[in-house]
Amino acid sequence: MNRTLRIPALALAILGCAPFGAAHAQNDKGKAIYDKVCVACHSAGIAGAPKLGDAKAWEPRIKAGIDALYESALKGKAPAMPAKGGATDVPDADIKAAVDYMVAAAKDGASAPAAAAAAPAAQAAPAAPTTPRPAALSFNRLLKPASKRNPPPPEDGIHDPDNDGTHALQPPLQVFESLPRSNAGNRVDWVKALDNNLIAPRWDRTDPAAAPVVMDLNIVREVKGSMPDVVYPHKQHTAWLDCSNCHPQIFIPQKGANQISMAAILLGQKCGVCHGKVAFPVSECRICHSKKKNVMPVKNAQAN
Ligand code: HEC
Ligand code: HEC
Ligand code: HEC
Ligand code: HEC
Known part of the structure; x- marks a missing residue:
């Protein structure tokens, strides 16, 4: 029994994603990190986190410059943004890719004709995990009861x-x-x-x-x-x-x-x-x- 209780390392889950190459793929990496780590707060705006695709919330932050955003993401920002979103194992470059992804999503939100309507759509897409993971093996953040317990x-x-x-x-x-x-x-x-x-x-x-x-x-x-x-x-x-x-x-x-x-x-x-x-x-x-x-x-x- 003990041997099957292996520790599911976040880093492994992230490394398990497809290999990345070109500039477009860089954004895929950012999205993958976002979906694994940042989504916990930046999808619903937990504790005042600027929501993904919410142009208004991101505008003043983007004005501060990308380096300031990298700094906040890597080192954390008081009171509720943890360093690297809490995933300290993730390399700096990948965290930066996630910031790039979030900044791009905010800019997409701004350029869309109906920014307000576009925001929820932009939010909904990344919230879906890239690779479906069996529910029993992923962390149940919202403490939802399983719809069907102990299925065959x-x-x-x-x-x-x-x-x-x-x-x-x-x-x-x-x-x-x-x-x-x-x-x-x-x-x-x-x-x-x-x-x-x-x-x-x-x-x-x-x-x-x-x-x-x-x-x-x-x-x-x-x-x-x-x-x-x-x-x-x-x-x-x-x-x-x-x-x-x-x-x-x-x-x-x-x-x-x-x-x-x-x-x-x-x-x-x-x-x-x-x-x-x-x-x-x-x-x-x-x-x-x-x-x-x-x-x-x-x-x-x-x-x-
Ligand atoms: C590496 C995996 C692992 C970690 C990390 C872990 N636990 Fe556990 N814990 C278990 C397992 C497995 C059991 C036994 C099965 C069960 O009760 O669901 C258990 C049981 C317990 C129990 C006993 C429940 C009882 O019925 O007597 C307590 C209390 C507990 N954990 C508290 C903690 C606390 C507090 C921490 C963090 C400081 C922690 N655990 C970290 C795996 C872990
Ligand atoms: C499920 C996780 C878990 C497992 C397995 C585990 N420990 Fe710990 N251990 C802890 C936690 C949590 C603490 C408390 C750390 C703290 O207070 O910051 C701790 C503390 C300790 C301490 C410090 C005690 C003190 O008074 O300072 C020792 C020594 C220790 N563990 C030895 C072991 C040994 C030996 C084993 C295997 C037989 C073991 N642990 C297995 C979680 C674990
Ligand atoms: C535990 C919740 C939480 C997680 C997880 C989280 N964030 Fe945040 N984030 C916040 C909060 C809250 C703020 C707003 C901080 C403030 O300005 O008060 C924030 C702000 C930010 C900002 C703007 C910082 C600034 O200087 O304006 C960036 C960039 C950011 N997060 C990136 C990320 C990235 C990248 C991840 C994933 C690797 C991530 N966050 C994961 C809570 C979180
Ligand atoms: C698996 C064990 C475990 C369970 C279950 C658990 N806690 Fe905790 N909780 C901890 C540990 C460990 C700490 C840290 C204690 C310390 O400061 O060292 C903690 C700290 C806290 C704190 C202090 C503030 C903070 O965030 O550190 C509060 C409040 C709290 N828990 C509330 C809850 C509530 C409410 C629930 C049920 C919904 C709950 N906990 C379930 C282990 C647990």
């Missing part, structure tokens, strides 16, 4: 329906019947299923005797504000995952050395590399935010 393999968009072997696979719903239930994701409590020995995932594909090194170490991350603190449990993770699945690529193995925020998680980074993709989704706040704070309720109660 020929209908899941992952397995090849034309392959006879696909039809020989047992449908997940049949198997899941006997497992403890949860309220999210594919509705199975996988941690409990493993604890109760209801499943025995093989640790190493080639060596049936290999076993995980389970490490019981909780890390508490204090959260500012009213949300309960986050308890990150090594035990439940190392039962499935190798240390190298997280260290040092996703997390430096040192308490407090990593900057983790909900924004990053919602963009599919940090805990969001897995949660919302191959582990329970981000909608289940209380599973992570599980430690009550030492609050002073009396004062609050009076104030209310």
Whole structure:
């Protein structure tokens, strides 16, 4: 099981696009990066991000010069534009290509006879992913419930329906019947299923005797504000995952050395590399935010 829980690296997804060559292809690259990274905010205008194709919003920014826009995209711009849109693995040149793409889209929006009407159209096109990815493997940013949960393999968009072997696979719903239930994701409590020995995932594909090194170490991350603190449990993770699945690529193995925020998680980074993709989704706040704070309720109660 562990070996199938490979970390889906954003960089790989981007490199997976067709190779690029000429000037026109440069714009394709920009579009590809936009569709993968920038679309998260620049399509709907999250946190005041100038929308793609919205000539009015882009005009004053374009006036500042392309170098200023590159600078904002590469280094970030307060308060809500993260450096490289949060995709720090993407090379500078590709981020610049995405800026070029966004600037070109804004200029297209301006030159169109009905700029206002053109903007939504320009926006709609790039929002569609260039290569259709199976829903189950892409990050569910909007926390949408799956329209059909646990479909049989020929209908899941992952397995090849034309392959006879696909039809020989047992449908997940049949198997899941006997497992403890949860309220999210594919509705199975996988941690409990493993604890109760209801499943025995093989640790190493080639060596049936290999076993995980389970490490019981909780890390508490204090959260500012009213949300309960986050308890990150090594035990439940190392039962499935190798240390190298997280260290040092996703997390430096040192308490407090990593900057983790909900924004990053919602963009599919940090805990969001897995949660919302191959582990329970981000909608289940209380599973992570599980430690009550030492609050002073009396004062609050009076104030209310
Ligand atoms: C998490 C949300 C978010 C993501 C993801 C994001 N942006 Fe932005 N972006 C913003 C916001 C918010 C602003 C507006 C900043 C401001 O001017 O206050 C902005 C502004 C910009 C600007 C204008 C900067 C300026 O100086 O006026 C550029 C260029 C830009 N983004 C490029 C990109 C590119 C390229 C990507 C993808 C690689 C990207 N953004 C991804 C939120 C985002
Ligand atoms: C699912 C991801 C994940 C896996 C797998 C994982 N860790 Fe960690 N580890 C973390 C996180 C998150 C932290 C906390 C980092 C922080 O607070 O900034 C951490 C912290 C640590 C620390 C620092 C503890 C301290 O008190 O400073 C050590 C040591 C560590 N991990 C070792 C390991 C070892 C050994 C394994 C494999 C047996 C492992 N980790 C597997 C995510 C993981
Ligand atoms: C490399 C993948 C990966 C990363 C990164 C990761 N997790 Fe997990 N997490 C899992 C898997 C797999 C499980 C077990 C399956 C499940 O519960 O969906 C799990 C389970 C958990 C559980 C246990 C739930 C229970 O029922 O006991 C908690 C809590 C949790 N994760 C919190 C976090 C937090 C907080 C972070 C970030 C600091 C994080 N995880 C990062 C993969 C990951
Ligand atoms: C996979 C685990 C996980 C889940 C699920 C999760 N969070 Fe978080 N959350 C974290 C971590 C880790 C932090 C960073 C804590 C820190 O500062 O070190 C955090 C931080 C926060 C913060 C502090 C501000 C910030 O952005 O960093 C708020 C507020 C918050 N979460 C709200 C929520 C809400 C609301 C939900 C449910 C919709 C939720 N979280 C679900 C792991 C999680």
